[in-house]
Amino acid sequence: MSHRRALSRLTAAAPAAAAAALLALTTACTAGTVQGRPGASGLRDPYFPKAGNGGYQIEHYGLDLDYDPADGELNATAVITARAGQGLSSFNLDLAGLEVEGVTVQGAGARYNRTGRELTVRPAKDLKKGEVFRTEIDYRGKPKPIADADGSKEGWIATADGAGGVGEPIGSMAWFPGNHHPSDKATYDISLTVPKGYEAVSNGELASRTDTGDGRTEFVWHNPQPMASYLATAAIGKFKVTTGRTPSGVALYEAVAPAEAAASAPALAKLPEIVEWGARRFGPYPFGTAGAIVLPAGSLTYALETQTKPVFSGAPDEDLVLHETAHQWFGDSVSPKSWKDMWLNEGFATYAEWLWSEDHGGTTAQRYFDAYLKGDTSVVEDADADWAAFPPADPPGAKDISETPVYVRGAMVLQRIRQEVGDEKFFALLRGWATDHKYGNASTADFTAYAERSTGHDLKKVWDVWLYGEDRPK
Numbered sequence: 043m044s045h046r047r048a049l050s051r052l053t054a055a056a057p058a059a060a061a062a063a064l065l066a067l068t069t070a071c072t073a074g075t076v077q078g079r080p081g082a083s084g085l086r087d088p089y090f091p092k093a094g095n096g097g098y099q100i101e102h103y104g105l106d107l108d109y110d111p112a113d114g115e116l117n118a119t120a121v122i123t124a125r126a127g128q129g130l131s132s133f134n135l136d137l138a139g140l141e142v143e144g145v146t147v148q149g150a151g152a153r154y155n156r157t158g159r160e161l162t163v164r165p166a167k168d169l170k171k172g173e174v175f176r177t178e179i180d181y182r183g184k185p186k187p188i189a190d191a192d193g194s195k196e197g198w199i200a201t202a203d204g205a206g207g208v209g210e211p212i213g214s215m216a217w218f219p220g221n222h223h224p225s226d227k228a229t230y231d232i233s234l235t236v237p238k239g240y241e242a243v244s245n246g247e248l249a250s251r252t253d254t255g256d257g258r259t260e261f262v263w264h265n266p267q268p269m270a271s272y273l274a275t276a277a278i279g280k281f282k283v284t285t286g287r288t289p290s291g292v293a294l295y296e297a298v299a300p301a302e303a304a305a306s307a308p309a310l311a312k313l314p315e316i317v318e319w320g321a322r323r324f325g326p327y328p329f330g331t332a333g334a335i336v337l338p339a340g341s342l343t344y345a346l347e348t349q350t351k352p353v354f355s356g357a358p359d360e361d362l363v364l365h366e367t368a369h370q371w372f373g374d375s376v377s378p379k380s381w382k383d384m385w386l387n388e389g390f391a392t393y394a395e396w397l398w399s400e401d402h403g404g405t406t407a408q409r410y411f412d413a414y415l416k417g418d419t420s421v422v423e424d425a426d427a428d429w430a431a432f433p434p435a436d437p438p439g440a441k442d443i444s445e446t447p448v449y450v451r452g453a454m455v456l457q458r459i460r461q462e463v464g465d466e467k468f469f470a471l472l473r474g475w476a477t478d479h480k481y482g483n484a485s486t487a488d489f490t491a492y493a494e495r496s497t498g499h500d501l502k503k504v505w506d507v508w509l510y511g512e513d514r515p516k
Contacts, residue, residue: 267328
């Protein structure tokens with residue numbers, strides 16, 4: 043039987059709040075003094091036009107999640123602090139499935155309705171442009187996976203001994219309401235209450251672990267740096283947890299499914315060195331903590347760079363730990379403005395793999411580049427992959443944003459820049475890009491302008507041929 047949180051004060055207040063909301067709406071309409079207008083129900087992302095919402099920016103999420111793996115039931119409250127970018131008579135949040143039990147805005151009951159994956163909220167009073175407002179949503183249900191355009195699953199995934207929340211590109215809406223587009227980053231506090239004997243892991247640092255006295259344990263996680271919602275995670279399982287620090291003092295937290303512990307150990311042992319190496323190559327590690335979550339093998343068909351603690355499905359190898367950790371600089375700290383900018387995540391993390399190999403006496407970045415150009419599978423096993431099927435800065439559709447050209451040809455763009463400007467300017471560019479855009483969002487146009495400005499080189503041919511060119515570069 044699922045542990046049910048006590049129904050919030052919203053339930054008792056709902057009738058009066060609804061009446062007040064209706065009165066306010068009627069008065070406003072009669073008097074003709076409505077100042078706000080509805081916020082947009084999507085941000086018109088090139089690939090996910092309904093993702094995210096207009097009219098506001100979220101500053102903070104406070105998520106209180108109570109989950110029972112035995113029956114898959116989630117009982118939750120989301121407290122969202124946001125700033126209105128316009129006068130708002132209503133605004134939308136992205137939420138897939140789950141039952142909403144009550145909503146307040148600025149402490150007053152709000153009307154709401156559901157259409158597909160949109161939760162439309164109508165505050166009792168219009169919100170003014172610039173107003174910081176607090177929305178509280180009580181919700182419950184059995185969260186489910188969301189199918190991606192490429193056929194993979196994200197959202198809320200049941201595992202052999204628990205569950206995991208993963209969100210790229212739009213899956214976070216399966217377990218909490220929000221503005222689910224990477225352009226709206228916020229800070230997070232995530233509380234996870236689970237049956238005793240389970241571990242519950244999320245982004246940032248573990249602020250507290252408390253026995254609630256009813257056979258359950260509450261884990262409170264604090265993530266003080268801005269985070270895109272697709273990078274949020276909640277992982278519940280019988281994990282083996284280890285902690286430590288890198289030589290420079292970055293805290294480490296690793297939660298590993300017991301059956302994966304032995305196979306994961308060699309790659310995870312490299313994590314302190316990887317974090318220190320990244321700091322030298324890309325600038326200071328952008329967060330206070332690093333780590334990993336290793337789910338039982340087969341839980342997912344991919345790994346994900348969830349902020350501060352990448353999620354792996356089964357034991358990762360060294361290259362995969364390196365790739366997902368490199369994303370902490372490229373993708374997590376510097377996040378894309380839209381999903382069309384995915385190569386700024388994946389091309390950079392792939393290039394980090396090449397650099398790590400080069401710096402540790404393995405295959406050089408130039409040799410990787412040449413191998414792909416020639417299709418030389420004796421150097422790189424997948425060198426004959428169709429890395430030139432489309433330009434990395436212009437994938438044909440949503441199903442293509444995680445395909446080979448975004449990763450490999452994206453990395454080849456970086457090597458071409460290095461060939462043009464030389465090592466000194468190139469590595470200064472990598473560090474400068476990560477530092478100057480720290481905790482922000484950036485587009486491909488931002489990068490191309492920054493690269494030319496910081497190196498002093500005209501790189502138009504690189505962009506025309508490698509980044510945007512339809513033909514296979516030679």
